[in-house]
Amino acid sequence: xxxxxxLRTFMHAGGSVLWVILxxxxxxxxxxxxxxxxxxxxxxKLRRSYLQQWRQQADKNSKQAFAIRKCIxxxxxxxxQKSLLVIRMLVALCPLLGLLGTVxxxxxxxxxxxxxxxxxxxxxxxxxxxxxxxxMAGMVVAIAGLYCSRIIDDRxxxxxxxxxxxxxxx
Numbered sequence: 001x002x003x004x005x006x007l008r009t010f011m012h013a014g015g016s017v018l019w020v021i022l023x024x025x026x027x028x029x030x031x032x033x034x035x036x037x038x039x040x041x042x043x044x045k046l047r048r049s050y051l052q053q054w055r056q057q058a059d060k061n062s063k064q065a066f067a068i069r070k071c072i073x074x075x076x077x078x079x080x081q082k083s084l085l086v087i088r089m090l091v092a093l094c095p096l097l098g099l100l101g102t103v104x105x106x107x108x109x110x111x112x113x114x115x116x117x118x119x120x121x122x123x124x125x126x127x128x129x130x131x132x133x134x135x136m137a138g139m140v141v142a143i144a145g146l147y148c149s150r151i152i153d154d155r156x157x158x159x160x161x162x163x164x165x166x167x168x169x170x
Contacts, residue, residue: 014133017101025141028090080156091145098138105131
């Protein structure tokens with residue numbers, strides 16, 4: 001219960017932009033989780049079907065066979081890279097949302113300055129806090145998302161090379 005109260009306080013301190021960052025983060029992690037599930041559950045079955053399709057080829061050394069092999073590899077790469085562009089876009093969006101939160105927080109600070117003058121540090125602190133919390137949240141989500149997108153990208157490259165090695169061209 002204490003954790004939920006702390007989370008609610010944190011979200012309230014960050015303002016409405018922090019809620020947007022949370023929604024983007026949930027969507028981003030859902031896509032990342034889906035890609036990891038794809039590699040551990042779906043892709044092995046697809047790889048077997050690609051290999052079966054290649055094994056059914058009688059001729060494995062003509063230009064047509066080379067084109068079929070290239071098509072199989074391209075299809076596999078497209079399947080593996082699904083959602084990767086959206087993941088990268090969401091990773092790039094998070095720091096921008098953090099920056100938006102910074103601007104909103106600073107506008108709040110300037111509003112307080114306009115109303116109370118420069119002497120009320122306590123009134124300005126909530127705006128500065130809002131600015132820094134959203135910046136931090138956007139950067140944390142972006143850094144973690146960037147790391148995971150790189151892992152997925154590396155996995156795609158490794159699996160493509162493995163598939164290309166398995167589809168022997170005579």
